[in-house]
Amino acid sequence: TSPPTMASPTLSPDSSSQEALSAPTCSPTSDSENLSPDELELLAKLEEQNRLLEADSKSMRSMNGSRRNSGSSLVSSSSASSNLSHLEEDTWILWGRIANEWEEWRRRKEKLLKELIRKGIPHHFRAIVWQLLCSATDMPVKNQYSELLKMSSPCEKLIRRDIARTYPEHEFFKGQDSLGQEVLFNVMKAYSLVDREVGYCQGSAFIVGLLLMQMPEEEAFCVFVRLMQEYRLRELFKPSMAELGLCIYQFEYMLQEQLPDLNTHFRSQSFHTSMYASSWFLTLFLTTFPLPVATRVFDIFMYEGLEIVFRVGLALLQVNQAELMQLDMEGMSQYFQRVIPHQFDSCPDKLVLKAYQVKYNPKKMKRLEKEYAAMKSKEMEEQIEIKRLRTENRLLKQRIETLEKGQVTRAQEAEENYVIKRELAVVRQQCSSAxxxxxxAQSTIRQLQEQQVGHLG
Structure with a gap:
């Protein structure tokens, strides 16, 4: 079911006023009382990098992968990175401090922490920071892990079949007997045992696989349990996949509101949102982008949740609207598979920048959630009523068949009675004649007897 029609927004997605409002920057004065001079300087550098990226983004006519544009993009990106080479070193040192002073940063320096995460967590810090972000560092379920591996799961055959298709080109997961495939199987099996309602769902292995690239299997298991419990993933992976339906409904609303022309084109081509966006939500872009880009999105997801999936998804459509409008369904399918995944390979920062230029209203999303729940509840009631009517109809049919069968039986009985009556009449007539x-005969016998007596006398 499509969301209600919305008026198109007054600002275009690329307008400078919207960029100024939505760019992911923090004010240097925000939380300033909690920041040291070094941290304030770093924040200023981050803002400078944002401005460079924003200016570079405005200078690009499109992100359609043409040689001229990709060349200018590389030059701009390299110039930006050379101007900010010291930023990477400062960031590396800072992340060590963040990991050691985590509670203080979460409480008192949240805005800077959010900004740093959007800029990407350094590779060597991801394991600990991801665990800290989802509070998975000290979970009781970790102690159950080794015992779970000794048990058998009804999902084992399904898991074995799918893990061979999870990151098949990645060195860690190559080969049937690879360490990567073995630990991936272990984590998926263990989860299927602690959450039997969900068990195993195709797509979740990509998330676990990414975790295993960063940390040991016990820790990856704990993080995955936390993601399923606290990040809406469990609802997404339930057999009914009701949460996926909600996400698609909310995304369609954003598409209709912010890109009405593209939405109309999609509809005219019967190009349904679920055809391209389902995997975005189920695998968090891990099957869309190359790992360096997808991991940047995952960094933000760990802190901000599914909101980043909506933002990145709509940003991709905004960037590619002109090209998509020229294509039919088959052309769009190919474009989503071949072109879109590699547009930001050399500049993931620009993808993040674009994502935070997307309008996202949490209150409106909450209202859409209630609207969707009410709609589904009504559908459920209608389905129950339809089921009741079907049952009633079936019972009526059975009753009619019984009655019709009864009428046939009575007709047969009447016919049999008529035959019996005829036979009885014949028998009675025969009996009367007899x-x-x-x-x-008796009269004749008496006469003969009388004659015999007369002769004797």
Missing amino acids: AEDLQK
């Missing part, structure tokens, strides 16, 4: 014959 009685008359008997009477005549």
